[in-house]
Amino acid sequence: MSKGDETRQRIVQEAAGIFNRKGYEGSSLADLMEATGLRKGGIYRHFSGKEQLALEAFEYAWGAARDARLHDVDFNAGAIPQLKQVIANFVERRGPVPGGCPLLNTAIDSDDGNDALRERVRKAVSDWKKRMSGILRAGMKKDELRAGTDADAIATLIIASLEGGLMLARLDKNLTALRVVQAHLEQLLDSLAAD
Amino acid sequence: MSKGDETRQRIVQEAAGIFNRKGYEGSSLADLMEATGLRKGGIYRHFSGKEQLALEAFEYAWGAARDARLHDVDFNAGAIPQLKQVIANFVERRGPVPGGCPLLNTAIDSDDGNDALRERVRKAVSDWKKRMSGILRAGMKKDELRAGTDADAIATLIIASLEGGLMLARLDKNLTALRVVQAHLEQLLDSLAAD
Amino acid sequence: MSKGDETRQRIVQEAAGIFNRKGYEGSSLADLMEATGLRKGGIYRHFSGKEQLALEAFEYAWGAARDARLHDVDFNAGAIPQLKQVIANFVERRGPVPGGCPLLNTAIDSDDGNDALRERVRKAVSDWKKRMSGILRAGMKKDELRAGTDADAIATLIIASLEGGLMLARLDKNLTALRVVQAHLEQLLDSLAAD
Amino acid sequence: MSKGDETRQRIVQEAAGIFNRKGYEGSSLADLMEATGLRKGGIYRHFSGKEQLALEAFEYAWGAARDARLHDVDFNAGAIPQLKQVIANFVERRGPVPGGCPLLNTAIDSDDGNDALRERVRKAVSDWKKRMSGILRAGMKKDELRAGTDADAIATLIIASLEGGLMLARLDKNLTALRVVQAHLEQLLDSLAAD
DNA sequence: ACAGTCGGGACACCCCGTTTGT
DNA sequence: ACAAACGGGGTGTCCCGACTGT
Numbered sequence: 001m002s003k004g005d006e007t008r009q010r011i012v013q014e015a016a017g018i019f020n021r022k023g024y025e026g027s028s029l030a031d032l033m034e035a036t037g038l039r040k041g042g043i044y045r046h047f048s049g050k051e052q053l054a055l056e057a058f059e060y061a062w063g064a065a066r067d068a069r070l071h072d073v074d075f076n077a078g079a080i081p082q083l084k085q086v087i088a089n090f091v092e093r094r095g096p097v098p099g100g101c102p103l104l105n106t107a108i109d110s111d112d113g114n115d116a117l118r119e120r121v122r123k124a125v126s127d128w129k130k131r132m133s134g135i136l137r138a139g140m141k142k143d144e145l146r147a148g149t150d151a152d153a154i155a156t157l158i159i160a161s162l163e164g165g166l167m168l169a170r171l172d173k174n175l176t177a178l179r180v181v182q183a184h185l186e187q188l189l190d191s192l193a194a195d
Numbered sequence: 196m197s198k199g200d201e202t203r204q205r206i207v208q209e210a211a212g213i214f215n216r217k218g219y220e221g222s223s224l225a226d227l228m229e230a231t232g233l234r235k236g237g238i239y240r241h242f243s244g245k246e247q248l249a250l251e252a253f254e255y256a257w258g259a260a261r262d263a264r265l266h267d268v269d270f271n272a273g274a275i276p277q278l279k280q281v282i283a284n285f286v287e288r289r290g291p292v293p294g295g296c297p298l299l300n301t302a303i304d305s306d307d308g309n310d311a312l313r314e315r316v317r318k319a320v321s322d323w324k325k326r327m328s329g330i331l332r333a334g335m336k337k338d339e340l341r342a343g344t345d346a347d348a349i350a351t352l353i354i355a356s357l358e359g360g361l362m363l364a365r366l367d368k369n370l371t372a373l374r375v376v377q378a379h380l381e382q383l384l385d386s387l388a389a390d
Numbered sequence: 391m392s393k394g395d396e397t398r399q400r401i402v403q404e405a406a407g408i409f410n411r412k413g414y415e416g417s418s419l420a421d422l423m424e425a426t427g428l429r430k431g432g433i434y435r436h437f438s439g440k441e442q443l444a445l446e447a448f449e450y451a452w453g454a455a456r457d458a459r460l461h462d463v464d465f466n467a468g469a470i471p472q473l474k475q476v477i478a479n480f481v482e483r484r485g486p487v488p489g490g491c492p493l494l495n496t497a498i499d500s501d502d503g504n505d506a507l508r509e510r511v512r513k514a515v516s517d518w519k520k521r522m523s524g525i526l527r528a529g530m531k532k533d534e535l536r537a538g539t540d541a542d543a544i545a546t547l548i549i550a551s552l553e554g555g556l557m558l559a560r561l562d563k564n565l566t567a568l569r570v571v572q573a574h575l576e577q578l579l580d581s582l583a584a585d
Numbered sequence: 586m587s588k589g590d591e592t593r594q595r596i597v598q599e600a601a602g603i604f605n606r607k608g609y610e611g612s613s614l615a616d617l618m619e620a621t622g623l624r625k626g627g628i629y630r631h632f633s634g635k636e637q638l639a640l641e642a643f644e645y646a647w648g649a650a651r652d653a654r655l656h657d658v659d660f661n662a663g664a665i666p667q668l669k670q671v672i673a674n675f676v677e678r679r680g681p682v683p684g685g686c687p688l689l690n691t692a693i694d695s696d697d698g699n700d701a702l703r704e705r706v707r708k709a710v711s712d713w714k715k716r717m718s719g720i721l722r723a724g725m726k727k728d729e730l731r732a733g734t735d736a737d738a739i740a741t742l743i744i745a746s747l748e749g750g751l752m753l754a755r756l757d758k759n760l761t762a763l764r765v766v767q768a769h770l771e772q773l774l775d776s777l778a779a780d
Numbered sequence: 781a782c783a784g785t786c787g788g789g790a791c792a793c794c795c796c797g798t799t800t801g802t
Numbered sequence: 803a804c805a806a807a808c809g810g811g812g813t814g815t816c817c818c819g820a821c822t823g824t
Contacts (some may be wrong), residue, residue: 167302430793430811546753552749
């Protein structure tokens with residue numbers, strides 16, 4: 001990897017944390033300059049502008065968050081343990097990008113304008129949902145889960161309550177709300193088990 | 196109400212929508228000038244600065260959102276119908292302030308810095324939670340709900356999944372995710388009914 | 391005069407000196423900020439950009455230079471004394487704008503591109519030439535000067551040799567070259583006197 | 586001449602035209618890259634920086650201008666025809682370096698700062714003046730010119746009025762002003778002839 | 781001998797939030 | 803309530819000179 005690519009990668013990583021914490025408007029090039037040790041010229045060498053950088057930073061942040069959530073999932077056998085692992089990862093596992101869930105942050109932040117970013121968030125949510133509904137459908141195929149389970153609805157429910165719980169947890173600066181959500185979702189998953 | 200107070204009120208209302216849609220950093224005085232038809236001086240006559248205006252705008256936005264969610268709640272008899280009404284209001288009823296839930300938006304937006312605003316959000320969430328756990332506790336007292344129901348946890352769960360569902364719904368620009376959440380919460384509430 | 395106009399005037403005056411000394415490309419907003427004590431916002435409040443400011447600065451600089459050259463001219467009787475006064479003013483009288491003759495400086499500086507500025511210089515030269523040829527023609531009318539004198543040519547000659555002499559004088563940092571030109575032009579003027 | 590030296594020479598030639606037209610600040614390495622077809626590395630191989638290149642470019646430009654002005658001078662017999670030839674060359678003969686007289690341009694351009702360049706211009710003017718005053722003094726020695734003629738003053742006068750005339754001619758994009766100066770100088774020279 | 785890459789630095793222009801006069 | 807004024811900071815652009823290959 002060339003020196004330029006390393007620099008570029010470093011910029012993206014730092015930018016991911018900054019954009020995730022402060023939002024697009026709230027983040028300035030000066031913040032990025034301080035974080036990377038580069039000057040404006042050094043940054044603009046690698047990116048055409050703030051927007052492109054924000055897009056790549058989101059890709060990175062979401063990739064890291066997704067990896068954290070899927071950590072060890074395949075070590076579990078069965079749909080229900082796998083989803084419980086996802087939920088536990090969401091609650092416990094901090095990804096390398098500070099500031100909470102990039103999905104939630106960027107969805108709210110890009111709610112007005114910034115369509116390119118918004119489209120990327122939409123796709124990320126869609127992929128995550130598919131990943132979980134896929135686990136559910138595989139479980140149904142293997143008769144681990146009751147037939148007739150609405151995989152999409154369950155996936156939506158998991159995402160919605162986790163993200164909402166995260167918002168509350170960050171507000172209170174403790175994990176209580178997330179643990180409440182976690183307990184509820186685990187109970188819900190158990191209730192889906194085939195007899 | 197004096198003319199000055201009317202103007203002040205108009206500013207707050209317009210500001211509420213703008214801040215709720217664009218966030219604190221993303222909103223400019225120019226936006227407010229355009230929306231109110233006033234000049235900067237006219238705005239600064241009533242508020243000491245952007246921060247104070249943002250605080251009052253949040254108060255207004257949250258007040259309106261809370262009113263919308265509690266609409267007709269007292270016309271319902273029993274804890275479960277009342278909470279179902281709250282949920283239905285959340286899903287269907289648009290408040291006068293555009294841009295989604297001020298709680299969610301402001302919680303994410305004030306996540307970095309802006310402690311005064313953050314504190315106000317925290318209090319608003321706390322009040323809303325208390326309002327709903329109060330309904331639950333009253334239901335338990337009247338033996339409508341099973342004894343041993345964790346009122347705080349249920350309230351937290353409702354808020355978390357509604358807010359998360361709203362985020363998803365706004366992202367997709369349709370209510371599907373919210374309706375999934377609504378159906379699930381209604382089922383949950385029904386399961387709490389005393390035998 | 392309002393405070394804003396005073397500020398604007400101060401900016402133009404300072405800018406005139408800076409542009410006259412360093413040229414358009416060589417002058418930066420930072421130079422102007424330092425000279426005026428204003429920040430960028432304070433300057434851009436009054437001018438749409440560097441180009442407009444340069445135009446107004448040239449107007450000011452040329453106005454001051456022209457006034458200095460025409461100083462006391464009308465106190466002299468007769469075309470020849472009047473033109474000698476112009477020449478003496480050119481040689482001796484420093485205008486309030488440092489950096490030499492704005493005509494010469496700006497003509498050279500705007501030689502490549504910058505058509506708006508160039509056009510203003512052309513007009514300034516044309517006006518100055520007309521002013522002097524007018525004096526000559528008036529002198530001919532009053533029979534102070536020989537009939538058949540080519541007023542335009544004489545005016546051109548005066549301007550060319552003074553400006554060229556000024557260039558040499560500034561290069562040597564002494565007035566020798568200008569005094570040589572002055573002596574020659576005075577002799578030339580005397581030779582035009584009607585018998 | 587080696588290939589490297591040819592490249593170096595080509596860079597200097599192109600640079601001479603660019604610096605002469607646009608000035609030191611107004612010329613960019615990108616301009617030089619475009620003109621030479623070389624990349625930055627190719628230029629920096631031969632020169633330590635922009636300043637050194639500007640110095641050499643001036644040397645080249647002035648050398649070419651001086652050669653053009655002295656063209657065929659030695660074919661003329663006598664001081665007066667020789668100087669008339671110089672003047673005619675100045676008016677008519679375009680050197681290979683576009684943008685007007687390097688002396689005038691660089692004198693104005695280096696008026697603020699850039700002492701190294703300024704010193705070179707001073708020397709060039711001094712040499713040119715000496716060349717012409719030398720012709721004059723030789724003419725006096727041969728009794729072609731009146732004794733008592735101030736050779737330095739005449740040379741200064743020629744240079745000043747030619748350079749000033751050139752400035753006016755370039756401004757008007759026609760040679761009128763220069764021809765006026767030429768006619769006057771020729772008359773002046775004729776008036777110096779010994780009886 | 782030259783090309784391409786890289787990053788520090790400065791610059792122009794713009795806009796924002798705030799203060800001041802009126 | 804407005805208008806003008808101003809300090810400050812933001813983004814995007816360009817340029818120069820050094821460095822890395824080849």
